[in-house]
Amino acid sequence: MEDTIYLASSQHKLWSFTPESLSSVRKATNAAAAAQVREAIMRAREKKMMNGGVVKSGNSNGMVDSDIGTPADGSGNGNGVGADGLALGPDEKEIECLTAEEELKLVRYYCRKIMDIATVFEFPTNIKATAPTFLRRFFTRTSPMTYHPKTLLTTILYLTTKTENHYIHLKDFSSKIPKSSPEEILAPEFVVAMGLRWCFEVKHPFRGLEGAIMELVKVSEGKYIHPTHPTTSDPQETNTFNPPTPAEWQAKLHNLPPLPTSPHLPPKPRIERAHGKARSILSGPVLLTDAYFLFTPPQIYLSSIYLVDPPLAHFFLDLKHPYPHQSSLLQTLKSIIESCAEEVRKGGEPGAQISKEEMDEVKRIDRKLYFCRNPEKVDLVGVSKQAKRGVTEDEESGTGGNGEAERREREVKKRKLEREKSFREGEELFGSQTK
Structure with missing residues (x-):
């Protein structure tokens, strides 16, 4: 990742x-x-x-x-x-x-x-x-x-x-x-x-999000071809394990747990919905948090998908890491994505205006700053x-001696x-x- x-x-x-x-x-x-x-x-x-x-x-x-x-x-x-x-x-x-x-x-x-x-x-x-x-x-x-x-x-x-x-x-x-x-x-x-x-x-997470959405759309159309599996120290696994076929990935996508708010949404519109909402998170709330300091761009865009559609985010991670020897890495990545999502949540909802309480606090701080600048x-x-x-300032004002x-x-x-x-x-x- x-x-x-x-x-x-x-x-x-x-x-x-x-x-x-x-x-x-x-x-x-x-x-x-x-x-x-x-x-x-x-x-x-x-x-x-x-x-x-x-x-x-x-x-x-x-x-x-x-x-x-x-x-x-x-x-x-x-x-x-x-x-x-x-x-x-x-x-x-x-x-x-x-x-x-x-x-x-x-x-x-x-x-x-x-x-x-x-x-x-x-x-x-x-x-x-x-x-x-x-x-x-x-x-x-x-x-x-x-x-x-x-x-x-x-x-x-x-x-x-x-x-x-x-x-x-x-x-x-x-x-x-x-x-x-x-x-x-x-x-x-x-x-x-x-x-x-x-x-x-x-380096922003926008391009990564676009790439992920393109791959998910290919899956929904039954056209996703899984890249060659990575090398592993277990030759038996290399020779015997075959990743799911495009049709099998498509079936897995269709069988994802439904969204509570849109239980009958087909896969492709579901992906488009996740795309729009994730992008609005990346262009707003993420920028009000420390996400860019603490996480990588791929982790950030995946966390935005996770916030709007957790099953879809987990499906994409499974899609990119299907091999048995990657199971430990996969669990670690899911944990990191959830941690990143918690940080992103601190930015609030996309388009939300600053609250009165937050505005009052900013006014108080700025008044205090006026006297300690x-x-x-x-x-x-x-x-x-x-x-x-x-x-120097002293030379400019003529108080610097032989300035x-x-x-x-x-x-x-x-x-x-x-x-x-x-x-x-x-x-x-x-x-x-x-x-």
Whole structure:
């Protein structure tokens, strides 16, 4: 069942976990971000005091979600927040950071949002599935306390269109996003790419589902030819065991236990029903869970069939593993599929709207996040410009001592290195001009 190509992919090597290791990574990310946030807020408070109580405010784009209702002016809090959005007084109250569980709930909400935006653009299924997968990957090793998920939605979605070879001009994309500009969309792209560990390929379960359905249709028509049986250490089994004939497989399919809701459904319409419902699960609920982190694409698509028609899923597994020496493997696979189905169930029903209780919880978390964000990461456009120029925030504001002189020296060295590199590459390409 394990695809050898998948096992060699970056998705498997970089983004596959056990439940325990995934939880450990998230807790470590949360703890590291909480420490960084506290240090950054303390630095901002000290800087505020040095500037006589005035702090340059950054671009607040993404700090407020109109659906969530986070206060934009610092009102409605009990921590005493000034105009700069920072809690007043370093010793008044301990900064209360998000927990790993709260971060996960917030990311799940924004997975819904990015899928909604993709639907507005009428993007194909692969983009609608890749965008939330990128979002979940990014926030596995990066905390929402460092970068608010909303600030990255359009960046991740636009990056997805490029990685999935679905061209859309940046200006056309930006024009459909309220209160956004091409510069704001592109500014965090490098940060997102690093957070994804430069792994842009996502292997989805959709193609596997289509292949399984095609095979089941062939069975229903009595045309399924079983491939040559795998080798076994038992020569007697190799020589004596013959898999069922196409007609026998067809009869087995016809004799499957009926569905409670549609007891008289013929095999082919039953397969078509399973196909449609399984695909809706893969394009919705699955993407709100950790299924992509914990299971392989074949296991995920089989779990979607299992959720809508358990007898049909078990029949397909029997179809692919009919030999006696595969019985132990078959039972293991069925157990894994059931475990995967339990994870997928956490995503809810296809098309289900977010509940009031879940929405209230997200609002609470986002209000809490407003007061524990890293203030140095709010202005993504400004941070991007400084990084490109090779200057720090202190140098930009003139508080870095000899920052201007140091910056100019770095620029001179950088240009010199670039000239030397260009010269070497020219020699390698055309040969040395000296004799």
